[in-house]
Structure formats: structure tokens, C-alpha cells
Amino acid sequence: MGNKGFLLVLMQPPPAFEDEFNAWYDTEHVPERVAVEGFESGRRYVCIDGHPKYLAMYDMVNEAVLETESYLRVSADRASPWTRRVTSRVKVYRSAGEQIFPGDEVTVPSVRTLLLRFSGVPAGLGEAVIAGAKASFAGKPGTVQLRVFAYPRGGGVDFLVMVGLDAPRQVALDVSVFGEAAPYFDMANSYAPY
Numbered sequence: 001m002g003n004k005g006f007l008l009v010l011m012q013p014p015p016a017f018e019d020e021f022n023a024w025y026d027t028e029h030v031p032e033r034v035a036v037e038g039f040e041s042g043r044r045y046v047c048i049d050g051h052p053k054y055l056a057m058y059d060m061v062n063e064a065v066l067e068t069e070s071y072l073r074v075s076a077d078r079a080s081p082w083t084r085r086v087t088s089r090v091k092v093y094r095s096a097g098e099q100i101f102p103g104d105e106v107t108v109p110s111v112r113t114l115l116l117r118f119s120g121v122p123a124g125l126g127e128a129v130i131a132g133a134k135a136s137f138a139g140k141p142g143t144v145q146l147r148v149f150a151y152p153r154g155g156g157v158d159f160l161v162m163v164g165l166d167a168p169r170q171v172a173l174d175v176s177v178f179g180e181a182a183p184y185f186d187m188a189n190s191y192a193p194y
Contacts, residue, residue, distance in 0.1 A: 002062050003062070003098045003099050003100065003103040003104065004040075004059055004060060004061065004062060004098070004099045004103065004104055004105070004106070005038075005059075005060035005061065005062045005063030005064070005065055005066070005096070005097065005098060005099070006057070006058065006059060006060065006063075006095075006096065006097065006098070006099055006149050007033075007056075007057075007058040007060065007066065007094070007095075007096045008055070008056070008057050008058070008094075008095045008096070008149065008151075008160060008162075009055070009056045009092060009093070009094050009095075010052045010054070010055055010092070010093040010094075011052055011053070011054045011055075011056070011090050011091065011092050011093075012051065012052035012053055012054070012090065012091040013053070013054070013086075013089065013090045014089065014090075017086075017089055017090070020086065021054075021086055021090060024082055024083070024086045025044060025054075025056070026044075028080065028082055028083070029056075029083065029086075030042045030044065030056070032074050032080075033058055033074070034058070036065065036068075036070045036071045036074065037065070037068065037070040038060050038061045038062070038064075038065030038068060038070065038071070039058055039059070039060050039065065040059045040060060040061060040106050041057075041058065041059045041106050041107050042056065042057070042058045043056070043057050043058075043107050043193070043194075044056050044193075044194035045057070045113055045191035045192065045193060045194055046191060046192055046193075046194045047189050047190070047191055048112075048190050048191065048192050049189065049190040050115075050187065050188065050189030050190060051189070052091065052093070054194070055113075055115065055189070055191050057107055057162070059099075059106040059107055062098075063096060063097055063098050066096055095149070095151035095153070095158055095160065096151060097149060097150050097151040097152060098149065098150055099147055099148070099149050100126055100130065100148050100149065100150045100159075101130045101133065101134075101146075101147060101148040102147065105145065105147055107145070107162075107164075108144060108145050108164055109164075109193070110144050110145060110164030110165055110166065110193075111165060111166055111167050111168065111192070111193075112164075112165040112167065112168050112169065112190055112191065112192060113162065113163065113164055113165070113190070113191040113192075113193075114161075114162070114163040114165060114171060114188070114189070114190055114191075115160065115161070115162055115163075115187070115188070115189045115190075115191065116133075116160070116161040116163075116173075116185065116187065116188050117158060117159070117160055117161075117185075117186055117187035117188075118158065118159040118160075118161075118178070118181050118184040118185050118186070119153075119156075119158050119184055119186045119187075120153070120154065120155075120156040120157075120158065120184060121156050121157050121158070121159055121181050121184040122156055122157075123152075123156065123157050125157075125159075125179075125180050125181045125184075126148075126150055126157070126159065128178055128179040128180050128181040129148055129159040129161065129178060129181045130148050131177070131178075131179065132161075132175075132177040132178030132179065132181065132182075133146060133148050133161045133163075133178075134146070135177045136171075136173060136174070136177055137161075137163050142165050142166050142167060142169055143163060143164070143165065143166075144164040144165065144166050145162075145163070145164035146161075146162075146163050146164075147161075147162045148160070148161050148162075149161075149162065159181065159184075168192075173188060
């Protein structure tokens with residue numbers, strides 16, 4: 001059946017635009033996306049430690065959903081006027097690709113979500129990221145979900161580690177367990193459900 005796809009978006013609206021940004025996200029954007037055939041979930045988060053302030057995570061049956069007519073009808077040059085207005089005023093990091101570990105899970109509710117990013121990693125180091133994620137979080141008290149995503153970008157890959165936690169907690173992270181991928185580590189954000 002293949003691995004699930006994902007679409008993850010980090011956004012930072014200007015402070016004076018935040019109310020409209022949240023109204024757009026809640027009343028138009030998330031409902032529009034989860035109505036697309038092949039989207040399985042859509043959740044929003046607010047950053048409590050790190051930057052940018054907002055995270056949206058969408059699970060898809062596979063990454064090819066982003067090439068379907070159902071998705072293209074509501075994206076890019078066919079996006080709504082409100083979507084074009086909001087996205088033109090907001091800083092965006094958008095990543096889309098494949099869930100490489102465990103491969104088949106959708107986002108479960110969690111009290112806190114930790115997001116780690118390794119940017120511009122050589123493609124062959126995916127197993128090092130997975131091994132480091134498992135060593136850091138798999139089977140540990142408080143971990144309710146652990147997933148790793150790959151987003152091809154430029155000549156490398158951004159690997160995203162998403163950890164669902166059962167409570168607000170400090171996580172001591174030893175980046176060295178990620179081996180050869182460790183030098184590419186550039187973000188560790190903590191989120192609460194929006």
C-alpha cells in the first residue's frame with residue numbers, strides 16, 4: 001500500500017494580522033483541505049517554545065494526493081481570494097512528502113507535540129534520523145506517538161521528527177544519537193493543540 005503522505009506548514013503572521021489569519025485557518029483553510037479526497041486529518045498547533053508560532057499538520061493516504069484534481073482545485077492559482085490574501089502576508093515553511101517511520105500512522109491527539117527538523121540532509125541519512133528518533137523517544141515515558149517524515153528539497157532532504165507527548169515536559173535531547181545527520185539539526189519546537 002505504501003507510506004502515508006504528509007503536508008506540514010509552519011506559519012508566522014504579523015501580530016496585527018493574527019486575528020484574520022486564525023479566522024481564515026479555522027473557517028476556510030483547514031475545512032477546505034480536509035475535504036480534499038485523500039486527506040485523512042488536519043490539526044493545528046501553537047508554538048509554546050520556538051518559532052514560527054503556528055503549525056498545521058495534514059495526513060494523507062499518500063503524497064500523490066497533492067497532484068490530484070481534487071487538491072489542485074483549491075490550491076496555487078486556483079486558491080480562494082482569502083487564501084491568496086493571507087498567504088501573501090505570512091511567512092511560510094511548507095513541506096510535503098512521505099512518512100518514512102513507521103509509515104502508516106495518522107496524527108493522534110497529544111497534550112504537547114515536539115517537532116525536530118534536520119535541513120538539507122543527504123538523502124542516504126534517513127536511517128540515521130530514524131535511529132536517532134527511536135533512541136530518543138520510542139518506548140520512553142510520555143511518548144504517545146513518534147513519526148519521521150522526509151521532504152525532498154533542493155539537493156537534499158529535510159527530515160522532520162514529530163513526537164506526541166502525554167503532558168507538558170522538558171525533553172533532554174542528545175543530538176549526537178542522530179549520527180551523521182546531527183550536523184543538519186536546525187530546529188526543536190514544542191507545540192500545544194490550537
